[in-house]
Amino acid sequence: MTSLNASLLASSAVMPPPALCFEGVAFSHEDKLLLGPCSFTLDGIGPTLVMGPNGAGKSLLLRLAHGLLSPTEGKIAWSGEGRPRQAMVFQQPVLLRRSAVANLIHALAVNNIPRRVRSKLALDALERFGLSACANKPARVLSGGQQQRLALARAWVLSPQVLFLDEPTSALDPAAIKAVEAAVREFHQRGTRIVMTTHDIHQARRLAGDVLFLSGGKVREHTPAEAFFNTPVSPEAQAFVAGELLE
């Protein structure tokens, strides 16, 4: 991972990330093929919404892209200057048993940000995501929506060039969903590439720049949002957009 430069953090925008290339990538577990083979490229700023019915392999694809898993076949590569700064937000936020602000400071410390700037960066991020009042509260007593925003604030503070989100709002109520989506837009405005999975087609319509559609472990379509929602090409995508249940 490229190191964080303190001066870089002073500026709001992030360097545009290199393209991510999947070539013939497949993932098997215990002789069962779960994903692929698939080939596609993620470039541009997105937001790329990875969609498909449950069990299609969306979470798997995300983890492969972020580097949490290695493909059993094929190659995943970043173009240009190599692996960019990334962050990931999970469906269930993973927070430490400490205060909200301490969670952020921990993330900064782990990434070797100098001690003297940690507090300010953390508090600024909390403010951006509307969590200033919760700064000193134990992170684990916050509501589901607040916790997820805290996870996003933690990602923010690391100035990621790419942000992966795995169904970040599926456990939240509408007000919280709205707040999280607003936060995602903040990242987008900063120049971070968004790659997000969702099974909520309406959420996709609200956020997507382009859509990567999976079903049965294979990539069926990768098209700009408007094209996908209005004129889906593959039969699986057509069924999905029409609201039918897919296997």
Place this chain on the structure above:
Amino acid sequence: MENNAFYVALSLLVNLDASLFQIVVLSLQVSLLAVLIAAVLGFPLGAAVALWRFPGRGGVIVVLNALMGLPPVVAGLMVYLLLSRAGPLGELGFLFTPGAMVIAQVVLVLPILAALSRQKVEEMLGEYREQFVSLGMSRGRMMPTLLWDARFALLTVLLAGFGRASAEVGAVMMVGGNIDGVTRVMTTAIVLETGKGNLPLALGLGIVLLTLVMLINAGAYWVGERTRRRAG
């Protein structure tokens, strides 16, 4: 006799018997120091076994778990053979000193702290691992974070270790020699008085020991509860 024993225990405490006080202080010193050393060694060991895969890992876990049941007198015997003049570390002259007793109790407590912390850390890794890798943490870097996050569970583990140390007699008897004024602790004093047939006094000492351990546990619980509320 039971009534007698309570009365004896009470009068011991009320009169603040000087030799009893000395025995109590030594008991606490030995067991607390042993638990501290065992924690400094054992918690990182447990976390390391949880974090890294290596050949024979399963065997290490089984051995650690099994050693939780190491009989104190066996531990005492092993440490005695090590520290005896005829043994490899005889030159140190540690035998029949409180230092030897601490060493023997570390041998007893270390497996408990290591095995239970491994269990806890491994459990937590299931929840934390992906996020930690995402944040860019190396496994070494994960260790202190996991141990600190597990601190409430680990406090209970520490109390289990302390309970084991303060309750045992076989090891400290063997390597300490139960020398009056030098290596006599609560448990060895109880054995001595029982051997003399002074059962009320022995039981009274036992009650004092239990009261002490109870107070320590209560204190730990109080500290734990107060900070748990602050940390969520």
Place this chain on the structure above:
Amino acid sequence: MKKTLNLVLAGVTAMGLALSAHAEDYITLASTTSTENSGLFGAILPKFEEATGIEVRVVAVGTGQAFELARRGDADSLLVHDTAGEQRFIENGYATERADVMYNDFVLIGPANDPANVRDAKSAAEAFAAIAKAEAPFTSRGDDSGTNRAELRLWENAGVEPDGEWYRELGSGMGPTLNTAAAMDAYVMSDRATWVAFGNRQNLTLLFEGDNVLFNQYGSLLLSEEKHPHLKHDLATQWHNWLISEDGQQAIADFKVNGQQLFFPNAK
């Protein structure tokens, strides 16, 4: 929580330092549990320390273990009651000399109702034979201690090989053996000192005493400088000499429990 942790750490470190402080002049004396349990050391050691400034640290174990400690060089001096064993120790080169220090005697203890009628025995041999004949419960220390070895010699002396459910070998010290005998209402052979000081008699009472074969001699051993050069030979020699000196012998004679003298000095 961090603050508490730091406090505990500081406190325990201080403890650690305190623990490592060593006393000035001291010797380690390996002796037997029966001697320790009688309270003799509590009475005579302060007198020795006052006279010489040397602290005597008593490690009280079974006779077998006491010899083993001395053999391994873990004790500076030895005071036990197994003359034959002491002589073997010298023969094997671990000690250079021994001296008679004091004696006490063994007594036969048993339940007040005395099923084997030990009270009427004319000699120790008769008493032991009576117990075997009646197959009355008898608890033996069974721990290869001086007392145990003496007990086995007495069975031999009585022409009996003790065996059977009535003969219970416990592998314990004198005190614990008496505790068990009290609980079992069994016969037991004890040294007088431990019996006099023993607090849990229940139904037990003294039934037979006085036969010469019940005589129990204590010896002090001067350990070999050659085998274990690191030992504190000078200090140990001072202790050994004091024991057999007029002052030491008088201190032993002065020790009484319930008005009874338990040990009889007989240094030559």
